[in-house]
Structure formats: C-alpha cells, structure tokens
Amino acid sequence: MVITAILTLIIAVAIGGILIGGGVHFIPVGGAPAAMATATGVGTGTAMLAAGGGLTGLITAASMTGQPVYIVCIAGAVGGMLMIALTMLIANIIYVYGCGIVPSSAKVEKDIITGLDQEKYITPGTEGHGVPTGCFVSGVIGGLFGGVGGGLVYWAAYNALAEAITTPILGVESNVVIAGLAAILGVAVFFINAVIASYNIGGTTEGVHDPKFKRLPRGVLASGVASIVLGIFIYLIVGGAL
C-alpha cells in the first residue's frame, strides 16, 4: 500500500473514533437509576445504546457500499439518528404511560429547547425522569455524530481492504469477505470508543446541558489517542490480508 492510503486509513479511523466518542457525550444515558425512572435519560448503559444506534448506523452505511465517502457517512448518520430517536421515543412512551411520570430534567431550571419549567414536575427524591425535549434533541445530535463516525470507519476499512483482497478466498467472493471484515472492524471501533466515552462521563449523562458535557475535550482526546492506535493495528490486518 502506498503511504497516502495508509495515512487515509489511520486518519479516517481516528476521526471516526473521535466522532463516535464525542457523539456519546450527547446521548442521554440514564443507566440503572433511569431504569427505575429516578434519573433523566434512557434506562440502560452506553454499551447497549451504542450497540443499537451504532449497529443500525453501520447497516445503513454498509448499504451504501461503493458510494462516495459523504454518501456512506450520511447513510450512517440517518441510521444512527433514527435508531437513537426511536429508542428515546419508546422509552418515553414507557415512562409516560407505563410509569406515569412527566419527562423532566433536574440539571436545568428550564428546558433548553422549549423553555418550560422543569422543577415542579420532578418527583421529590429523584434527579428527573424520562427524556425531555432538550435531552431528545441532544441525543439525536449524538446519533448524527456516532453514525457519521461509524460510516467513516466502515468506508476507510472497506476501501483499504478492497485494495488488498482482490481474488476469491477459498471459493468465497472477495467482496463478501471485505464487507464482513470491514463491518466487524467498524463495530469494534464503535464499541471501544463508546465505552471510553462512557468512562469519561462516569456512566450517565443528560446530554449537552449536563455539567458533565464539559468533559467533552478530555473524551475526544482519549478517543483520538485510542483510535490512532486502533488505526495502526487495522492497517496491520489490511497489510496482512494481501
């Protein structure tokens, strides 16, 4: 491989990783307290939300295989945003009609989008509940970044592998092998960056208006460093697959 192709791969993985890690900071991850409707956000951990949003984004990105990079990234973004929006919508339906609570945040006095008062709707002893509008919009933005990042990693891995694997392997068409390998590498990079970002926010966040959002630069740096190393290792796989 020529040096520009190697650099393209490593830089694309690094940028993709940063977008994924940054995107997670926007998503209202509620964790165990939210599962009991005693904290704002979707009641599960980052790994699960990343699995849902990230994998859907990768499927939609992979459906645009062979298209220019921006089309692959937009397709990834659409998948990621749709899945995370649906997850938050269904969570809200369960919170509102199942638990009988009003989506509200204890971290802000007024919702950052609608400007509605939050305090009077918060059940005493809880830190808010459900996914209020501000968190919802923030989560969709997170899905956008995560989807673009996942799409970028898939695109980079696919293109690098397409140069390396040109003949059928043991009777299996090369494009099937390339798509499978690029997809699993995309998933792996997605999970690693999602969990690093999750460590950075300490497990739970409400999105852009959460005080923890100030930790974004640190999370971006961590994802960037880890992703550059991942990019180098992915290059070793591509180099070896020749």
Place this chain on the structure above:
Amino acid sequence: MSAAGGGPSEADISPEVLLALGVIGGLLGIYLSDINVLGGVIAPVLGSLGAVCAIIWGADAIRRVASYGLGTGVPSIGYMSLALGIIGALVGVALAATLNLTIIGPVLGLVAGLILGAVVGIVAKVIVKMKIAVLIRCTAEISGAAALAVLGFSSAIAGGYGLDLILAKVIAPGFIALFFIFVTMAIQHPFNACLGPNENQVRTIKLAVSTAFSVMTITGILAIFNPSLVYAGVPAWLVILVIGAIGWVVSLKSFICASNEAAAEVSWNAEIPKVEE
C-alpha cells in the same frame, strides 16, 4: 465478598493460576485445532475447549476489575475488551500470513490483544483519569482472553487458524459477529449475575464454565455449515455440540448447587439504615 464498588475482590484461586489456565489451555486448544487424528473430528473440540479455558480466565479478570465499580456497568468493559480482542486476534493471524509463518498466528493474536488492552487501559487511566489500580492489567487480560476465545471457537468452525480459513469460514458468513456477542456474554455475565454481598469466586467461576460451555454448544450448531470434517460417519459439529452440552449441564448443575448451598444459610444480615426525615 465482592460487591460492585466494594474494592478489591477476595480470591480462592489466584489470578496467576487462572491466567496460566487461559493462556496455556487456550493456545494449546487452538494449536491442536488442526491436528489430523480420527479424521480431524477431535481437533475442533480441542479448539473449543481452549476457548472455554480462555473465557474462564477472562471472567475472573472481569471479576477483579468490576468489583471496584466502573460506573458504567459490568457489560461495558466486556464489549470493549471483546472488540479489542477481535482486532488483536485478526492482527495476529494476518501478520502471521504476511510473514508466511501461520504457526505464530495465535501467539501474535494473544500478544496484540494484550497490547491493545493495555493501550486502552492506559488511555482510560491517564487521560480519562479512572481511579482503578488494576484497570490496565485487567483490560489487557480480558482483551487477551477475548482474542484466544474468539480464535478458539473460530478455529473449531474453520478447522484451523490460518488467515484464509478464518476469512472464508468465519468472517464472510458473519459468524464473527455472533462470537463477538456470545463471548462477551460468556465473559461478562458470570460476575454481572453473581456480584453483590456474599459473592464468591468459585461460584462465579462455576457460572463462567457454564456460560463458556453454552457458547461451545452454539459453536457446535454453527459448525454444521462446515461439513468437511467427518470421521466414520460422525460429523465434527455433532461431537462439539454433544461435549459442549454435557459440559454445560454439568457446570450449570454445579453452579445451581453452589447457589443453593450459599442461600440456605444467612450468616449475616444488614440492618436497614435509619433515614432521618
């Protein structure tokens, strides 16, 4: 006792013993996964048993690190380490293919998994400033165990650990994604299910053995897609399936017995703290 967030965990079996079991058992199983005894029917079973050893090692490493309380739940480190382990395993077999030395693939895969785990552990500790002393060592250990476990099950399905075999028989049909999730579950579930007061290492490891054998049973079903390994009319997938199922039933029974024994006696009961209103 070992609750999440409760500090270092007590252990009846030392981490070094389980590390040796995982590394030696895992590598031995993978290396024997292409021996040609009895028409190659035994070899995939040995590959799967190697993966079982690696999963037990990984589950103990999860127990050691997650007992400090990660703040993100036990599964998160499992998913991350499996992702690192899969990249490590692929780097190992790919580099071995580049160097035309297929034999060093599994060792390189283990080393690459350990290095990747250590790098992410260092990033988490230095940049994210996680305050868990064993984080780097345990992330590296879980990633190494993940690399061996994925390679072990992959070699059982593919009938060897060469790059071409893994690419054509495991990655192209998408089995690698199944192994990602299955092995994650097998490694993270035991401690995630057992954590809390009165958690006990031996009982958690009994559950780890049972989850590992359950993945082996599923590997037996997946191996149906590679029907080339047959001896005296007995296909390899059937042998993996049967041995996996027997191991699963025996270990799950032993885990349930251990749980019942522990539950029959309440030796200490916490008082409910009084909250002043």
